[in-house]
Amino acid sequence: MRDDSVRAGRSAITARRPALGTAKSAEIFTRIITHGPVSRLDIGRMTGLSQAKVTKTVSPLIESGYVQVGEHAEHSVPGRPVRPLSAVPSSMIAIGVKVNEGELFAVSVDLRNDVLGSTHRVLASHDPESVTDAIVASVDALIAQLGADAANLVGVGVSVSGDIDTSTGTVRHSPLLDWSQVPLGDRLESLLGLPVTVENDVRALAKAEHWFGVGRDATSFAIVTIGAGIGCGIYVNGDVVTGSHGVAGEIGHLPLASSDAICVCGRRGCVEAVASSHAILEAVRRGHGDSGLEMTDAIRLAHEGDPSAVEAFERAGTAVGDALAATVNLFGPEVVLIAGEGVMDYDLYERRFREEFQAHAFGAAANCRLVVRRHTFYDWARGAAVAMLREAIANSPLDRADVDT
Ligand SMILES: [Zn+2]
Structure with missing residues (x-):
């Protein structure tokens, strides 16, 4: 029933949608979503469009319930009340x-x-x-x-x-x-x-970060995800990079790891083959001859200084640091967000990848900010x-x- x-x-x-008409109108609505409450003047500055164009685009969006006008007037210019615009959250x-x-x-x-x-x-x-x-x-x-x-x-x-x-x-x-x-x-x-859209998971995360996270005001950024796989979403020149063939940012499959371990993709030498959570755990299990060890055990052993656990995390950190350096050397992002389900627990790993990154990032590319943040599968x-x-x-x-x- x-x-x-x-x-x-x-x-x-x-599946109703707002009527936006042109790409410029979509850009105006997007700015209201990502930067609201925001004045028409500021939207004009951000988009390079006139306030008249902004007003013309926004009016039907207000009428149809997608955009709301702020209750409290702000006075950014003396004598001229500014009523900021924001998206109506539940309208979409x-x-x-x-x-x-x-x-x-x-x-x-x-x-x-x-x-x-x-x-x-x-x-x-x-x-x-x-x-x-x-x-x-x-x-x-x-x-x-x-x-x-x-x-x-x-x-x-x-x-x-x-x-x-x-x-x-x-x-x-x-x-x-x-x-x-x-x-x-x-x-x-x-x-x-x-309507259904299917997207690569890391690219979807990059799209969310572009609108609501680290990329909101950055001109370029990368989000590197560490967990079951090692992925990278790239935002540059105003868009999340899709790649001409649909593949981009696959830093987990850069052949930078000096290991014979076979990757899930079937190749040898991939970063992911030594740096995924599964690869780290397998290395610690092998070191101890105990296939029943869990990740929490591996982390504890590494904290206690157990040589095989320390080596597994450090080898993984080295590979990720090399991959991060390769990424920033290629396109010089303003910020790299490192996100993962367990990365905050991997302190040995983080220290190693920061050292390796600093050792291999070229010139001013090393000025790129590395931000480490835990995230969940709900993110x-x-x-x-x-x-x-x-x-x-x-x-x-x-x-x-x-x-x-
Ligand atoms: Zn691979």
């Missing part, structure tokens, strides 16, 4: 799903990237059909949590590690899930009846949701007449 009512709720969702809601090898994390977020609801599901299997069913069940659970706000749902973003063709929603190759050529986006759209899911919000705004209707129809 409950399933039927949820499906009925889903079919009533029209997206669901984001992060697919891991054995579990799913899903959230619904609003235009402030605030989490409205969340759910977690253990996967019995990671074959495409089971995962698709689990995503549908998670989306239904979140729609039920949203209640009446579900009417403002713009779609579902899904993030998966690997080589993803975002334009078709196809997972071309995901070593972690052992998937090849899975048309995940199409399957989900037909099952859900909602990955938020990245997927933000990728969907961005897609909804980039592909908004061209005619004002489409508003609210």
Whole structure:
């Protein structure tokens, strides 16, 4: 009964989007989302557009409930009240799903990237059909949590590690899930009846950081993720780099590790083959001849000075430091955010990668700020949701007449 009512709720969702008309209008709305409350004057400065253009774009967005005018007037220019603009948070809601090898994390977020609801599901299997069913069940659970706000749902973003063709929603190759050529986006759209975007997980995270995090005011940045895999999202020249062939920032597969260990991609010498959490744990297990050791044991042993554990973390840190240096030497970002599920616990690893980075970053590229921040799998899911919000705004209707129809 409950399933039927949820499906009925889903079919009533029209995935409404604001009518923005042009790329410039989308840029104005985006600035209001990312920098609000913000004055028309400041939006004009940020976008290089006249205040008249800003006012013309914003008026229909206010009328249709996407933008609100601040209650309290500020006076940035004497005698001229400024009423700042901000996005109406719940006017656009997206669901984001992060697919891991054995579990799913899903959230619904609003235009402030605030989490409205969340759910977690253990996967019995990671074959495409089971995962698709689990995503549908998670989306239904979140729609039920949203209640009446579900009417403002713009779609579902899904993030998966690997080589993803975002334009078709196809997972071309995901070593972690052992998937090849899975048309995940199409399957989900037909099952859900909602727009679906499929994105590489690290790139989705970079999109969220660009709008709401470290990249909000940076001209260029990289986000490096450390955990089950080593990934890198790159933002430069006003956009998150996708790569001509859909692959970019795969620093986990730079051949910088002096090891014979075989990577999940099948090659030898990859950074990930020594620096992923799995690779570190395996090295410590081998060193102790104990396949039952857990990551918490490996961290404890390293803290106690156990030689094989110290070596495993230091080797991993060295490989990541080399990969970070290669990254900044290639494109010189303002800041590199290092995020990961456990990276804050790896103090040996962090010290080593900072030393290695300093040793190999060339000239002024070494001035790049390295920020280390813990994040959770729900943050990955938020990245997927933000990728969907961005897609909804980039592909908004061209005619004002489409508003609210
Ligand atoms: Zn590899």
